[in-house]
Amino acid sequence: xxxxxxxxxxVTFTGVDMAFDDRAVLRGLSCQFPRGKISVILGGSGxxxxxxxxxxxxxxxxxxxxxxxxxxxxxxLSETQMYVVRAKLGxxxxxxxxxxxxxxxxxxxxxxxEHTRMGEAEIVAEVHANLAAVGLSGVDDLLPGQLSGGMIKxxxxxxxxxxxxxxxxxxxxxxxxDPISVKRIEALLHRINRERHITMLVSSxxxxxxxxxxxxxxxxxxxxxxxxxxxxxxRSADPRVAGFLNEEREEEPRPETPGAMHEGAAP
Amino acid sequence: xxxxxxxxxxxxxxxxDHLGKLTIFTGQIVRALVTPPVxxxxxxxxxxxxxxxxxxxxxxxxxAVGMVLGLQGYNTLVxxxxxxxxxxxxxxxxxxxxxxxLTALLTTGRAGSATTAEIGTMVAxxxxxxLRMMSVNPIHLVVMPKTxxxxxxxxxxxxxxxxxxxxxxxxxxxxxxGVDGGTYIASLxxxxxxxxxxxxxxxxxxxxxxxxxxxATYRGYTCAPTSAGVSSATTSTVxxxxxxxxxxxxxxxxLWGV
Numbered sequence: 001x002x003x004x005x006x007x008x009x010x011v012t013f014t015g016v017d018m019a020f021d022d023r024a025v026l027r028g029l030s031c032q033f034p035r036g037k038i039s040v041i042l043g044g045s046g047x048x049x050x051x052x053x054x055x056x057x058x059x060x061x062x063x064x065x066x067x068x069x070x071x072x073x074x075x076x077l078s079e080t081q082m083y084v085v086r087a088k089l090g091x092x093x094x095x096x097x098x099x100x101x102x103x104x105x106x107x108x109x110x111x112x113x114e115h116t117r118m119g120e121a122e123i124v125a126e127v128h129a130n131l132a133a134v135g136l137s138g139v140d141d142l143l144p145g146q147l148s149g150g151m152i153k154x155x156x157x158x159x160x161x162x163x164x165x166x167x168x169x170x171x172x173x174x175x176x177x178d179p180i181s182v183k184r185i186e187a188l189l190h191r192i193n194r195e196r197h198i199t200m201l202v203s204s205x206x207x208x209x210x211x212x213x214x215x216x217x218x219x220x221x222x223x224x225x226x227x228x229x230x231x232x233x234x235r236s237a238d239p240r241v242a243g244f245l246n247e248e249r250e251e252e253p254r255p256e257t258p259g260a261m262h263e264g265a266a267p
Numbered sequence: 268x269x270x271x272x273x274x275x276x277x278x279x280x281x282x283x284d285h286l287g288k289l290t291i292f293t294g295q296i297v298r299a300l301v302t303p304p305v306x307x308x309x310x311x312x313x314x315x316x317x318x319x320x321x322x323x324x325x326x327x328x329x330x331a332v333g334m335v336l337g338l339q340g341y342n343t344l345v346x347x348x349x350x351x352x353x354x355x356x357x358x359x360x361x362x363x364x365x366x367x368x369l370t371a372l373l374t375t376g377r378a379g380s381a382t383t384a385e386i387g388t389m390v391a392x393x394x395x396x397x398l399r400m401m402s403v404n405p406i407h408l409v410v411m412p413k414t415x416x417x418x419x420x421x422x423x424x425x426x427x428x429x430x431x432x433x434x435x436x437x438x439x440x441x442x443x444x445g446v447d448g449g450t451y452i453a454s455l456x457x458x459x460x461x462x463x464x465x466x467x468x469x470x471x472x473x474x475x476x477x478x479x480x481x482x483a484t485y486r487g488y489t490c491a492p493t494s495a496g497v498s499s500a501t502t503s504t505v506x507x508x509x510x511x512x513x514x515x516x517x518x519x520x521x522l523w524g525v
Contacts (some may be wrong), residue, residue, distance in 0.1 A: 059396050083402040090400075097397030100388075111401045163401075 010035040010199040016065030025051050031218050031225050038193050038200040040210045043220030049203035053169040058082035090165035094172040096156035098144040105140035108159050130158040150181035167199045174206040186213050292485050299411040306412050313416035317378040329428035333435025341444045354451040355458030357436035362468045366429035371475035375508035379483040382413050383504040386487025387497035414480040421476030422469045467525030475512050482508045
């Protein structure tokens, strides 16, 4: 690990162990996620991709090891202390996690009303600007249950970036989407990263999107993580890496959720 | 035999574990109560959900229970020539016992289960985690207003249940059975003491409100994040809530004489 890379790391894991009851998910994970870049955490189901994001958000705590997020060692922080760190974070959950009793407008306005002193006119402008940034319009008065899977993900992304976070955690943005929606979300994430210089950590097992959008890939394998640029991973002589990439490719482009709605099917 | 002892020990340990967690949970709610911002709008919305939407079931059941009490009371009292005491019998039964207990059981079934299901669904769909990631304490925004609303509505619903019960008893006793209306009211007035009976009844309902509110929110908040987990938590709210109300009813009556 060279000194320059260490200084440029926005999130650092050092020897992190994480287990749920008796099931170990991460064993001694050490890796870095560079500032302002898109890092994709790749791995099979149950490899711990989402757990890495939840550890960074402080939603779960490691049994051992150190996690530094934007200069804060969060491994031992209390829930109240975490709120300070979370002010620098935004998270897009796999299912959106939008508040289902609020309209899309109120969902986006919610963090602004909670944490800023913005007037209603400013909130309206900010919400509409962020909805436009993710390509949504005319959905202000709809409830999350009235949107398609792709639209929910975009609304969730808009809510995650509305507070201008330094670090954006994106959990499985392509799951359950048709190929057109996958490309749309992929382009969206790429554009937001370039325009806002947000450090993005994306968990995914969608190989083509990962290879197109990632600046760095961290492949979580049972034997330990393998990190590198997409090109480095594709050229890798490591049979485990080649085996994973080929195996996952054979399964695509099958959507993960058979019942997921097509984006165009939204009311 | 060893298996039975082991299962019993495990059940006791789980009970103690839950009791400890419930105590911590209660502390978090109390802390949220005194921590800004004040969630007036959410609290009022919860008052509506838990209270106003329970009005119909409470009024209808209160009326029905009062009518049954009037009928049973009259049929029993008339054997001893004491039908003029019908107002006292109906009134004391409703105010001291049936009003708060049945209201608590009905509210557990309607509002308690709905509260658990709502919070449980928020857990399962990561909405509470979403709030945490926005630096919003879910106990402050979701749990505390629901618990406080439950505590506030329970005495009010219980009072309403009693009023409708008294009206039901009056209707059956006076209009159907021929008891004198003035005698019914006079018997009720002379038998019911404000502090011992009415205030005690409201206090009992308040305790039940605390119980049901805590159990409903705790079960939802700690449920497994799956549809089966939500379903199981909702069922256990109704079962544990109802049993707790009946057990606490005995102890309140035995210790406080209410």
